[in-house]
Amino acid sequence: MPPTMKPTPSSSGLEARTRFRVQVKHAVAIGPGKADVLQSIAETGSIAEAGRRLGMSYQRVWSLVAAMNSDFIEPLVQTQRGGTAGGGAELTAVGTQALAIYRAIEREAERAVARRLPQLLALIRPDAGAAPE
Amino acid sequence: MPPTMKPTPSSSGLEARTRFRVQVKHAVAIGPGKADVLQSIAETGSIAEAGRRLGMSYQRVWSLVAAMNSDFIEPLVQTQRGGTAGGGAELTAVGTQALAIYRAIEREAERAVARRLPQLLALIRPDAGAAPE
Numbered sequence: 550m551p552p553t554m555k556p557t558p559s560s561s562g563l564e565a566r567t568r569f570r571v572q573v574k575h576a577v578a579i580g581p582g583k584a585d586v587l588q589s590i591a592e593t594g595s596i597a598e599a600g601r602r603l604g605m606s607y608q609r610v611w612s613l614v615a616a617m618n619s620d621f622i623e624p625l626v627q628t629q630r631g632g633t634a635g636g637g638a639e640l641t642a643v644g645t646q647a648l649a650i651y652r653a654i655e656r657e658a659e660r661a662v663a664r665r666l667p668q669l670l671a672l673i674r675p676d677a678g679a680a681p682e
Numbered sequence: 683m684p685p686t687m688k689p690t691p692s693s694s695g696l697e698a699r700t701r702f703r704v705q706v707k708h709a710v711a712i713g714p715g716k717a718d719v720l721q722s723i724a725e726t727g728s729i730a731e732a733g734r735r736l737g738m739s740y741q742r743v744w745s746l747v748a749a750m751n752s753d754f755i756e757p758l759v760q761t762q763r764g765g766t767a768g769g770g771a772e773l774t775a776v777g778t779q780a781l782a783i784y785r786a787i788e789r790e791a792e793r794a795v796a797r798r799l800p801q802l803l804a805l806i807r808p809d810a811g812a813a814p815e
Contacts, residue, residue, distance in 0.1 A: 571795075571802060578806050620810035643805060650802045654795050661794040662704075662787050669704060669783045672776060673711050677753035 587648040594637045720781040727770045
């Protein structure tokens with residue numbers, strides 16, 4: 550389970566999940582997927598390892614990194630060419646800052662949702678979502 | 683633009699959008715799409731008209747309604763068979779309540795996000811998202 554998918558247990562045994570995205574024009578400048586990519590690169594120091602951890606192909610991780618690097622005022626991820634595994638990757642100062650702000654916004658949105666969520670969950674059947682759509 | 687997609691103008695001229703979903707197990711019990719379906723049915727009194735307004739097929743609207751009617755403790759939408767256009771549709775008391783709670787949660791999450799969003803937008807280029815991915 551990726552780090553942004555935080556289950557909120559309710560009294561009825563249901564789990565609820567909240568996600569948010571920041572969209573700029575038609576593109577998602579940053580959302581749960583890109584935030585997880587940044588976090589995994591920060592933790593593993595490698596694009597390939599971040600991909601393995603997130604179940605994404607190297608190409609997919611790379612294309613998300615490239616999009617972020619061009620959409621933000623400065624690159625968020627810095628890569629080093631060469632070395633045995635093709636070099637490492639790390640967050641730049643702006644990358645670290647963007648991830649921290651994203652997670653802070655996410656936490657505050659989750660807190661806001663959690664306050665009223667029990668009212669909604671009380672209206673949902675405990676066995677909801679069991680049947681295929 | 684569906685009602686849940688509220689653009690937040692920023693000082694840099696970017697627009698940002700926030701959405702949230704309540705997931706129960708693997709299914710979205712209610713999210714932006716289903717909330718818009720409920721709201722359109724409440725406003726138009728018709729599944730077909732709600733579909734036209736949202737750019738969804740009748741079948742798609744109907745399948746979302748059927749899922750909500752079975753996932754909640756009581757049906758959210760009541761339909762009347764017969765009549766010239768196949769009968770009307772309206773929200774039940776529980777449907778009205780679920781939509782109101784959903785919108786309230788959404789507003790509070792948006793408010794929470796809006797407070798810190800300028801910090802993130804300040805890191806995004808004004809022309810971000812212009813290039814195709």
